Amino acid sequence: MSIDPSLIRILTVDDHPLLRKGIAALVNTEDDMKLVAEASSGEEAIEKFRACRPDVTLMDIQLPGLNGIESLSQIQREFPDAKVIVLTTYSGDIQVVRAIKAGARGYLLKRQVHRELLETIRAVHAGQRRIPQEIAVELVDHPRDDLTPREIDVLRLIAGGNANKEIADLLSIGEASVKSYVANILSKLDAKDRAHAVTIGLKRGIIEL
Amino acid sequence: MSIDPSLIRILTVDDHPLLRKGIAALVNTEDDMKLVAEASSGEEAIEKFRACRPDVTLMDIQLPGLNGIESLSQIQREFPDAKVIVLTTYSGDIQVVRAIKAGARGYLLKRQVHRELLETIRAVHAGQRRIPQEIAVELVDHPRDDLTPREIDVLRLIAGGNANKEIADLLSIGEASVKSYVANILSKLDAKDRAHAVTIGLKRGIIEL
DNA sequence: CTTCGCCCCCTCCATTTGGGGGATCTATAG
């Protein structure tokens, strides 16, 4: 029962069973990799990580519920040398910045993946970082301030079709405050109006549908 | 080289290679199914369909580029007895209605899929239809008119942060026309304002990010 | 301690939206 030191033990985290199956199928055709666990939520990811101590973790950041980045940070806190590769569907995503800040070693778009996935797993396992150029550009293009929690609240309510006054009531603040939040949001997101802000917020993963 | 009549020959259409791999892995563990082709775009789907004449086609409707529903309709036109199951990520989706109108025999959310996928494949292959309740409810809740092409144009431009006057210029029509389109959009989508319309449009799959 | 960021509140005002109407014209379906 000795452990082959060259065998890369992998944990996958994704809420789509089919995607996990796809990763499993891909990984298990490789001699030097082995899928040791799967998780479908942030909480489960943390549990499975504790239990298995995988060499490399492949993690979707847009998980149902609240976490994704959260569970990534927590894993990093507990296991500072955890090697996590983030998988995502969309590229233009502020989540990327957060993921990298939270300690992700690699970043991949679900779309490309084939060779890249295997290469990235091996590179990250070898201690390297793999952030695709496409994403690095994003980081330069949008060094923009992240929205504050309150601003995100407001943006979410905007997306829900609430007028400033309604937002004010819902948040128990004055309409004037809402207006200044909206102004900040538009400025930070470089949006032309609230509808545009919604589009950008969704694109960047600041809010969800 | 005789063809086993009980063997269900399957074509998968999805732009995510990993997802196709997942489906492949799942399908190939079943004795009565065989994956005979894969496509990653609408055009490719049509080609592959012509070439392979699969018994059942699993198709994602949110394909890159323009098609999805388009290629489904085209396949149905050419091969009226084609059995297509539509796969999608999100549920609240007007695409569903279109897909069903276009001749889809089954409808599945990527999320659930496991048993359901196999069951649905077999059911559809046997000539049945499989529209989950969850979706059927949508159809009742939103028997709403689909947006007209022009309205969709306008909605897309709204999402891009364009003011009515800008939309008018971009479409080379009068601002008054834009205003009436916007009014129609708000009414049809049951949206409170343009920002809300964007949210709903994205949720229903009328427009994309 | 002092600064800075976040959060809250305010006023004034031009511009834009959105909700009522209604009116042509064209193409297509019954």
Next chain:
DNA sequence: CTATAGATCCCCCAAATGGAGGGGGCGAAG
């Protein structure tokens, strides 16, 4: 032919928006 649906345009008007200022408190980080 007639009805229907889509695309285009028009008016009026109340309400909301967004852009420009301003101020103040509070907590964390320097």
